[in-house]
Amino acid sequence: MSDAPERKLLALSVAVLAVFAIPAGVLAPVGSASAVGNAAGNWQTFQFDQQNTGNASDAPDYASVTSGWRAGNQGTDVASGPTVSGDTVYVGDGSAVKAYAEGDGSLSWETSVDGPVFGSPAYDGGSVYVATDGGSVYALDAATGAITWQRSTDSNGADFGSFAGSVTVGDGGSLYVASEDGHVYKLSNDGTQVSAAYDMGSPAGAMTPAVYGDRVYVGDRSGTLHMLSAGDLSAQSTNDVASGALNSPAVTEDGQRIVVTASDGTVAAYDTDGNQQWADTSSYGSSFASPAIHKGMAVVGTTDGTVAAHDIDSSGSQQWTATVDTKNTFGASVTTANGTVFVGTDTGDVSLLDASDGSTKARATAASSAMATAPTVADDALYVGTDDGAVVQFLDANAAFSVTGISAPGGVTEGDIGTVEADVSNAGTADGTYTARLTVDGQVVDTERVSIAKGSSKTVTFDHKFVTVGYPTVSVGSQSTTITVASGSSSGGGGGGSDSGDDPTTTETPTPEGTDATATPAEPDDGDGSETTETATTEGSTATEAVTDTPESTGTASTDTPDSTDQSEESDDGGDEEATSGSGPGFTAAIALLAVVAAALLAARREN
Structure with missing residues (x-):
């Protein structure tokens, strides 16, 4: 057998490595071109469209x-x-x-x-x-x-x-x-x-x-x-x-x-x-x-x-x-x-x-x-x-709330009260009232309502008693952090305190010694202003709380505005970032394909 097939296989392996070395996003997926039409935010003709529907379905739900x-x-x-x-x-x-x-x-x-x-x-x-x-x-x-x-x-x-x-x-x-x-x-x-x-x-x-x-x-x-x-x-x-x-x-x-x-x-x-x-x-x-x-x-x-x-x-x-x-x-x-x-x-x-x-x-x-x-x-x-x-x-004119930061003690002792603080901002065009919910491991354990003027921020404070040993995640809105709850017989941790001040978009695995943990994004906020029912759970007790999330008051050019309501959901999405490290699925696929090429090359050599 000549060495031509061997050279071809070697070239193929190099090509495979070259393709997978291209950064993500450089190669656009087929069919990803955007559609042409009456894009969001446009009203390009009489009554919105050629059908005269008079309906802009992509606009927000105005309150005032x-x-x-x-x-x-x-x-x-x-x-x-x-x-x-x-x-x-x-x-x-x-x-x-x-x-x-x-x-x-x-x-x-x-x-x-x-x-x-x-x-x-x-x-x-x-x-x-x-x-x-x-x-x-x-x-x-x-x-x-x-x-x-x-x-x-x-x-x-x-x-x-x-x-x-x-x-x-x-x-x-x-x-x-x-x-x-x-x-x-x-x-x-x-x-x-x-x-x-x-x-x-x-x-x-x-x-x-x-x-x-x-x-x-x-x-x-x-x-x-x-x-x-x-x-x-x-x-x-x-x-x-x-x-x-x-x-x-x-x-x-x-x-x-x-x-x-x-x-x-x-x-x-x-x-x-x-x-x-x-x-x-x-x-x-x-x-x-x-x-x-x-x-x-x-x-x-x-x-x-x-x-x-x-x-x-x-x-x-x-x-x-x-x-x-x-x-x-x-x-x-x-x-x-x-x-x-x-x-x-x-x-x-x-x-x-x-x-x-x-x-x-x-x-x-x-x-x-x-x-x-x-x-x-x-x-x-x-x-x-x-x-x-x-x-x-x-x-x-709507309030637009977001939780921009959270602080909590790095560690507490079982049965102690820890203070959790969250910064809430209103970037909307109207004043409003926000309902902040403190969750521990996904369960709502406390709520606080705060009125925030448009363009302003306030800090909401929760004092919560931690009674279960472990590493619970505490969250308010889209921000969260993990703390250490040590056994009452141990010397670690302590009540009160403040968080480490690290970047809230990263997370650190807590240690039993009670070191500060940094905030991480929690679940996305829906921000829809709908009426929701939350189940508040604390260790050893349960409570159900109904919360209405609608705007309470707005600053408007209105000459006649009906009774105001509360707006209680923040507008930040709290989405997680996608991992891009070399351990991702794309890199694994490259290794697997390269292994196939190498096996074929070895077979060619043996045949030769």
């Missing part, structure tokens, strides 16, 4: 709000709901499109267009699209505001009518827009083509098409809902819904239901074949707001200030109603996020309602003038536009 920044207010009119992408807020303001920095509200750019912008700007792929009352569709560079293109005629060269709604960006980048000339148009995203048009036979009004899959849903001023093919805009179904003008429809997340409201107060739901599933034609006087889709419910706002939730999938039964103050003009407009319904009103107020029952969480004043559109929810910031030209930011 506190004032952020205010920009504009130059006597113009922000008639469109702001849209947010990345670190920029976009609005139509009179006959201009403006971009503001999300952080401080400073004006990034302003671009004049040929008429008022009544719809929300739509962001997609670095471009911002708007349709104007002057009858044009624009594409602007999102970074600079420069006009990329403008189109004001259809494929036959006829002028568009005026537009009062928003542009919807469909799959593949096609643009859909409904006009007061009674047509729905489909444009290419470079503005060079109007590839399809559909005549509704009635003006569109303030209509923004909803798109799901291969369907486009759009209503008109006569009360007709049109279901169109997204490809060529051919009619698939037309449905007479109401005697008044329809507001922009909303499509459920699964695309199976289309919910519409109308200026005559009608609320109705249809399936994708155009069959009416239910309709409520008598509960409300009128509505000029699109519904929001939230966890199987359609939430609607009306001109008289009624906000209501209807079950989408059954008979459309009313689940709850609430009332906010309005001037009976635009009335109430709604969006939703997580467990909250956000209501903008023509009085200039923003109300936060509990999505489960409609109860009021908080209320804040955005302006003395009206708001004609629903609030925009971009993660922990809320944006509204007012008819005096202002864009107003509110911030989620």
